[in-house]
Amino acid sequence: MAITLLDLTKIIGGTLVGDSADAADTAADLSLSAIGLDSSNFPEREAVFAAVPGTRTHGAQFAHKDGAANAVAILTDEAGFEILREAGETRPVVVVGNIREVLGQASSLIYGEPSKDFTLIGVTGTSGKTTTSYLLEKGLIEAGHKVGLIGTTGTRIDGEAVPTKLTTPEAPTLQALFARMRDHGVSHVVMEVSSHALSLGRVAGSDFDVAAFTNLSQDHLDFHPTMEDYFDAKALFFRADSPLAAQKHVVCIDDSWGVRMAEEAANAQTVSTQGQEADFRAVDISVGDSGAQQFHIVTPENESYSVELALPGAFNIANATLAFAAATRVGVDASAFARGMSKVHVPGRMERIDEGQDFLAVVDYAHKPAAVAAVLDTLRAQIDGRLGVVIGAGGDRDATKRGPMGQLSAQRADLVIVTDDNPRSEDPATIRAAVTQGAHDGAAESPREVEVLEIGDRAEAIRVLVQWAQPGDGIVVAGKGHEVGQLVAGVTHHFDDREQVREALHNKLSHKTDAQTTDKG
Known part of the structure; x- marks a missing residue:
C-alpha cells in the first residue's frame, strides 16, 4: 500500500x-x-x-x-x-x-520497504567486494535461488543487466532497484557496500540479513581524512549500536583490520585462510599450473566442503571462503553453493588474455597499493620468468597512494611502466611523476635489476609491455580492469585494457609469424 x-x-x-x-x-x-x-x-x-x-x-x-x-x-x-x-x-x-x-x-x-521481502547480503572492504559478490551470485543460483546483484560492474536481476552508475547507488535509486527486484520475484540480493554509501547513509532503510567484510588497506583517503575514519565508516555495517548494522556478520581476519572488525562486530563469525583459529577456515590449498585452486572449507560444525576455484590468487581463496560463510549464515545449501563458485569468472579481475602467446598476460582492476602488491605476488608465484606491469593512478582521488603504488610495483616486478589511468581534471604528468618517483624508490630497494619507464599514452605503454615479454614471463595491466572508458579533462574516451592487450598480442604474434615465414623463404 x-x-x-x-x-x-x-x-x-x-x-x-x-x-x-x-x-x-x-x-x-x-x-x-x-x-x-x-x-x-x-x-x-x-x-x-x-x-x-x-x-x-x-x-x-x-x-x-x-x-x-x-x-x-x-x-x-x-x-x-x-x-x-x-x-x-x-x-x-x-x-x-x-x-x-x-x-x-x-x-x-x-517503495514499500522492499528489502524485507528477500534475503539481502552486503559485502564491504577495500578489495575483493566485486569478486566476493560474483561468487555469492553464482553460488546462490546453483543452490536454486533467483538472485539480484548490485555492484561496481553494474546491476543484474536474474541474470539480466541493468545499467547503474555507482558501486552503491543513491538511496532513492537503490530502493527503486530493490522494489524492481522484489517485483521480479528475486529471493536473494547481493550488493557491494562502499564506505561512501555507509558514510552518506545510502543504505539506510535497507534490511541486511548479513554483512561480509573482506579486508582494509589504503584507499579513499581523499574522502576519509585518516585510515581510522575509513575503518569507522566500514564499522557502521557491523557495530551493534549502528542503525546501519546488519543482523549477522562474517569477517575475514587475514589482516589486522579484520581482527579488529571481528572484535567490534555484533553476532559475527570469522573467516581465515592463513591458519588462524576461525569459524570458517580454508585448508588443504593447492594451485594448478593455470592458477586454478583447490581447497576445503571447514565450517563451525567441523564439516568440510571441497571447492574448485578458477580464479588465481590467495586473496580469492579468502573471497570464496567469505562468500561461503555469508551464504551458509542465511541458510543456503552449502554443497550446492560450493559447486556454484567453481563457475565464476569476474571481468577485469585477474582476467587472463590468451591469444596463443607463450607468456602469461593478465588484466586486473587493482588500483590501490595493497591490491597491486597482491596481484604481482600472485603472478610471480605462477611464472618462471620475468614479471612486468603497467601501472597508473587516478586523478582527483587520494594522492598519497600514488608513490606507494609505484614503490610496491618496483619491489616485485622486473619492468614497471608508469602510464595514465583516469587523470580526470588533473595534469596527467603530475600524477605520473608521483608514481614514477615511487617506482624508482622501490627499484632502489629491490634485490633484482628493475627497469622503470614512463609512457603517458596507455595504449603505447601496453604495446611496449607486450613486446617486452618473452617465453615464461608474466605481464599485468593494472588499474582499470573491466572499465571501457578513460576519463581525461572531463571527457570519457573509449578505452578497454583487455582490447588493447589482445591487439598488442595479435600484432606481436603476427609479426613473429611473418618473420618466421621470411626466414624460411
Whole structure:
C-alpha cells in the first residue's frame, strides 16, 4: 500500500510547510509511489523530489527543472526550503534537519520497504567486494535461488543487466532497484557496500540479513581524512549500536583490520585462510599450473566442503571462503553453493588474455597499493620468468597512494611502466611523476635489476609491455580492469585494457609469424 505524504512526514520527523488544515488534508490524501534526487532522470509517477545539498550547489535549485518540475512534493532541509520559498514554490514541502539522515528511510518507505521481502547480503572492504559478490551470485543460483546483484560492474536481476552508475547507488535509486527486484520475484540480493554509501547513509532503510567484510588497506583517503575514519565508516555495517548494522556478520581476519572488525562486530563469525583459529577456515590449498585452486572449507560444525576455484590468487581463496560463510549464515545449501563458485569468472579481475602467446598476460582492476602488491605476488608465484606491469593512478582521488603504488610495483616486478589511468581534471604528468618517483624508490630497494619507464599514452605503454615479454614471463595491466572508458579533462574516451592487450598480442604474434615465414623463404 502506498504511503501518504502526511504519514511519511510523521515517520521521518519532518515538518510539513503550511500548518493550515488544507495543507494537512492535502498531505493526507497525497499517495507517494516514487522518489528521486536527479532532476534529469526523474520518476514519472507520483514522486517526491529530494532536494539534497551538494558540494557546489543545493539540489533545491533544480526543483523546477526537467522531471523534477513534475514532482508532487519536495523533501529538503532548511537551506533548501529558503531557496524554494524565494522561488515561490507552491507544492507541499517537507523540511528535515539533515536530509541525508532520513533519505534512505524515506525512500524505503515510499517503495514499500522492499528489502524485507528477500534475503539481502552486503559485502564491504577495500578489495575483493566485486569478486566476493560474483561468487555469492553464482553460488546462490546453483543452490536454486533467483538472485539480484548490485555492484561496481553494474546491476543484474536474474541474470539480466541493468545499467547503474555507482558501486552503491543513491538511496532513492537503490530502493527503486530493490522494489524492481522484489517485483521480479528475486529471493536473494547481493550488493557491494562502499564506505561512501555507509558514510552518506545510502543504505539506510535497507534490511541486511548479513554483512561480509573482506579486508582494509589504503584507499579513499581523499574522502576519509585518516585510515581510522575509513575503518569507522566500514564499522557502521557491523557495530551493534549502528542503525546501519546488519543482523549477522562474517569477517575475514587475514589482516589486522579484520581482527579488529571481528572484535567490534555484533553476532559475527570469522573467516581465515592463513591458519588462524576461525569459524570458517580454508585448508588443504593447492594451485594448478593455470592458477586454478583447490581447497576445503571447514565450517563451525567441523564439516568440510571441497571447492574448485578458477580464479588465481590467495586473496580469492579468502573471497570464496567469505562468500561461503555469508551464504551458509542465511541458510543456503552449502554443497550446492560450493559447486556454484567453481563457475565464476569476474571481468577485469585477474582476467587472463590468451591469444596463443607463450607468456602469461593478465588484466586486473587493482588500483590501490595493497591490491597491486597482491596481484604481482600472485603472478610471480605462477611464472618462471620475468614479471612486468603497467601501472597508473587516478586523478582527483587520494594522492598519497600514488608513490606507494609505484614503490610496491618496483619491489616485485622486473619492468614497471608508469602510464595514465583516469587523470580526470588533473595534469596527467603530475600524477605520473608521483608514481614514477615511487617506482624508482622501490627499484632502489629491490634485490633484482628493475627497469622503470614512463609512457603517458596507455595504449603505447601496453604495446611496449607486450613486446617486452618473452617465453615464461608474466605481464599485468593494472588499474582499470573491466572499465571501457578513460576519463581525461572531463571527457570519457573509449578505452578497454583487455582490447588493447589482445591487439598488442595479435600484432606481436603476427609479426613473429611473418618473420618466421621470411626466414624460411
